[in-house]
Amino acid sequence: MFVRLRQSGVKAVLDVLHQILDQELESASDQTFALLLETSCQLLEQFRQDPWSAEGYEMLKRLSPRQASTLFDAMMRGTFPDGNPDDESLTEPAIILLAGLMSASGAHANALGFLDALIARQDRQSLRYARWFAQCRAIGCSDRISDYWPTMPDVTGSPDELAAALKDEPLDIGTRRAFVRALAEKRIALGALDELSIGLSLPVDEHAKMGLAQDLAVLASFLLAQGDNTLLAKQRLHWGLAAYPAVAKEAADYFDATVQVGKLPFLDEATASRIRSFFLVSAGYAATVAVPTGRQLSPYPTKNGKPHVDTVWLEITNFCNQKCGFCPDPFREEARNWLPLDQVKGLIDDLAENVSVGSMQLNAYGEPLLHPHIGEILQYIKDRKLPWPTFFTTHGLTLVEKKLKQLSNNYPNGIAVSLHNDSQESYAATRSAKIGDYETLVSRVTDLLRQMVSEQASSHLRLYQMVCNGYEAKEVDAKVRQAFPDSPERMLKHIRSWERIAADIVLKLPAEVRAEAIVNSEARIETAFRVKLHDERNYVPILRWKAKSGELHEAFISTRPVGTYANLLLEYDPRWKVKREVVNKYTCGFTKTPSLAIFASGRLGVCCLDLNSTATFGSLSDFANLKEALTSPAAMRMFAELANGVATNRGCQICLASGSQLCNVG
Ligand code: SF4
Numbered sequence: 001m002f003v004r005l006r007q008s009g010v011k012a013v014l015d016v017l018h019q020i021l022d023q024e025l026e027s028a029s030d031q032t033f034a035l036l037l038e039t040s041c042q043l044l045e046q047f048r049q050d051p052w053s054a055e056g057y058e059m060l061k062r063l064s065p066r067q068a069s070t071l072f073d074a075m076m077r078g079t080f081p082d083g084n085p086d087d088e089s090l091t092e093p094a095i096i097l098l099a100g101l102m103s104a105s106g107a108h109a110n111a112l113g114f115l116d117a118l119i120a121r122q123d124r125q126s127l128r129y130a131r132w133f134a135q136c137r138a139i140g141c142s143d144r145i146s147d148y149w150p151t152m153p154d155v156t157g158s159p160d161e162l163a164a165a166l167k168d169e170p171l172d173i174g175t176r177r178a179f180v181r182a183l184a185e186k187r188i189a190l191g192a193l194d195e196l197s198i199g200l201s202l203p204v205d206e207h208a209k210m211g212l213a214q215d216l217a218v219l220a221s222f223l224l225a226q227g228d229n230t231l232l233a234k235q236r237l238h239w240g241l242a243a244y245p246a247v248a249k250e251a252a253d254y255f256d257a258t259v260q261v262g263k264l265p266f267l268d269e270a271t272a273s274r275i276r277s278f279f280l281v282s283a284g285y286a287a288t289v290a291v292p293t294g295r296q297l298s299p300y301p302t303k304n305g306k307p308h309v310d311t312v313w314l315e316i317t318n319f320c321n322q323k324c325g326f327c328p329d330p331f332r333e334e335a336r337n338w339l340p341l342d343q344v345k346g347l348i349d350d351l352a353e354n355v356s357v358g359s360m361q362l363n364a365y366g367e368p369l370l371h372p373h374i375g376e377i378l379q380y381i382k383d384r385k386l387p388w389p390t391f392f393t394t395h396g397l398t399l400v401e402k403k404l405k406q407l408s409n410n411y412p413n414g415i416a417v418s419l420h421n422d423s424q425e426s427y428a429a430t431r432s433a434k435i436g437d438y439e440t441l442v443s444r445v446t447d448l449l450r451q452m453v454s455e456q457a458s459s460h461l462r463l464y465q466m467v468c469n470g471y472e473a474k475e476v477d478a479k480v481r482q483a484f485p486d487s488p489e490r491m492l493k494h495i496r497s498w499e500r501i502a503a504d505i506v507l508k509l510p511a512e513v514r515a516e517a518i519v520n521s522e523a524r525i526e527t528a529f530r531v532k533l534h535d536e537r538n539y540v541p542i543l544r545w546k547a548k549s550g551e552l553h554e555a556f557i558s559t560r561p562v563g564t565y566a567n568l569l570l571e572y573d574p575r576w577k578v579k580r581e582v583v584n585k586y587t588c589g590f591t592k593t594p595s596l597a598i599f600a601s602g603r604l605g606v607c608c609l610d611l612n613s614t615a616t617f618g619s620l621s622d623f624a625n626l627k628e629a630l631t632s633p634a635a636m637r638m639f640a641e642l643a644n645g646v647a648t649n650r651g652c653q654i655c656l657a658s659g660s661q662l663c664n665v666g
């Protein structure tokens with residue numbers, strides 16, 4: 001019977017308590033007995049369902065020391081009838097309950113010692129929370145965060161009411177503070193932290209945020225004292241603090257002043273030191289205060305001492321002579337431009353010297369092969385032996401003889417072609433007749449592929465293929481959608497045609513070139529057709545060759561449902577209504593691994609999707625170099641906003657619009 005109790009089944013506890021109390025509390029009134037029994041069962045059940053149960057802890061607080069002591073004895077005797085306690089066999093809810101009963105009975109040192117020993121063996125957050133509760137009881141302080149807020153809020157209300165008010169007034173810091181508090185008081189810690197970091201990132205005067213900084217100091221103290229380290233890992237909060245160092249410093253100063261006067265008595269010195277360090281590191285980003293050594297000053301990721309960007313989009317030109325029916329480029333409002341050769345070289349030098357780069361694309365929107373010096377740019381990149389790979393995407397009809405000569409033995413690490421069409425009908429429905437037709441497109445892409453294989457290029461060729469497979473964005477014009485392969489059979493026919501092209505190329509290659517044309521199974525082609533989201537790993541190879549370097553390279557077809565890329569068309573199209581909000585549910589994925597767009601306009605942004613470079617934090621001319629640009633206060637503010645779903649510019653408002661995150665990167 002007692003062994004069953006170790007597994008903390010409520011029924012077992014009830015049975016055991018019933019028997020023990022029956023024997024030992026013969027003189028107790030039925031009412032007392034019933035209350036104890038009911039309380040013990042409810043407590044155990046509460047902690048079984050939720051180890052952080054607010055109701056469970058409240059019930060513990062309502063027990064008298066005598067009641068708690070009686071319950072504790074009963075539980076111990078029921079659990080260990082042989083009188084040999086073995087705390088290793090206790091389950092989590094039983095530990096929490098026993099520690100809580102010890103505290104409630106006044107045996108504070110025992111409760112803390114019991115939990116310390118268990119945490120040392122098994123460091124669970126729920127046990128650290130139980131310890132914090134025991135600590136509060138030991139020193140007789142309140143465990144309610146509402147007793148510690150710095151000032152009374154001007155605004156009050158339930159979380160739902162405050163959330164509704166913020167819909168109308170998203171920039172109102174007072175309402176947001178009240179919302180943060182309401183969530184924290186309901187122990188919705190993650191929600192409170194997110195709302196707080198949104199508040200920190202809003203485009204309002206930083207003096208308005210000082211109260212929020214004080215709330216943060218209290219919330220941080222509670223969370224860390226309770227053993228919850230979420231705050232320290234919240235990148236969006238860290239961005240918010242780094243963007244507004246004076247606010248972070250206010251949080252640090254308020255925290256210090258509050259701790260010093262003993263207003264946060266549950267904090268031990270080690271936890272207080274971690275919190276102080278967190279604020280100072282954020283505030284110290286701008287080097288306004290001394291920061292603890294050995295810590296990264298900025299949330300901006302660095303590699304080898306340089307700010308790291310995952311992808312650089314170097315838009316060497318924003319000219320494009322295609323008119324794709326799925327691309328917003330025709331809605332471009334900015335002047336068409338190309339960056340002069342010297343400037344492109346200078347930017348490449350700047351990147352090499354000052355920035356750690358994951359990879360580089362020579363375009364955002366726009367057609368890179370229209371740049372008059374594309375050959376020299378590629379040659380320069382090759383000669384510089386850059387430590388990162390370079391790619392570009394072309395629409396394919398620019399692959400004329402002159403461009404093929406410029407590309408000859410001068411390839412980047414990969415070339416992508418927006419092939420997309422599978423027939424003249426498909427081409428005519430989605431592309432410009434002024435610059436060519438489907439046959440010409442196939443012929444020019446074939447010429448490039450033949451040249452790359454013959455020259456044993458150390459480069460791959462990716463052919464992008466839109467599909468209309470049920471996962472495409474339905475808002476895309478039906479005429480455009482249906483222009484792309486809309487069945488596995490049609491996809492199969494298309495792939496087989498490219499496999500034949502590949503076989504023909506291989507057949508006519510000089511003997512010394514080692515290449516192989518690939519024939520795919522129908523199953524693989526169907527899998528590629530049914531792609532839900534664009535996935536670089538979901539492709540169909542058509543040709544494999546051995547480069548001069550000895551590596552194997554491939555040409556392959558990459559599928560993606562219509563509208564999962566270059567799809568901001570929908571929102572730029574004046575016929576398509578988009579809701580624009582400053583605070584959005586979605587956040588920008590490019591802040592998780594920051595990227596950099598250098599637009600042909602000279603503006604600097606975070607991603608390639610922002611057609612009119614509105615989502616930008618300055619221009620090249622504003623900064624001495626790209627490191628300074630990336631770590632500038634303006635860039636920090638933009639990262640803070642985007643990491644928190646705050647959109648102050650038109651590009652991001654379009655992208656993060658409620659209800660549909662069409663750029664699909666977050
Ligand atoms: S998708 Fe590319 S090729 Fe087509 S219009 Fe847009 S920028 Fe030009």
Ligand code: SF4
Binds near residue numbers: 615642651663
């Ligand atoms: S929110 Fe969208 S448009 Fe704005 S930077 Fe991020 S990905 Fe680009």
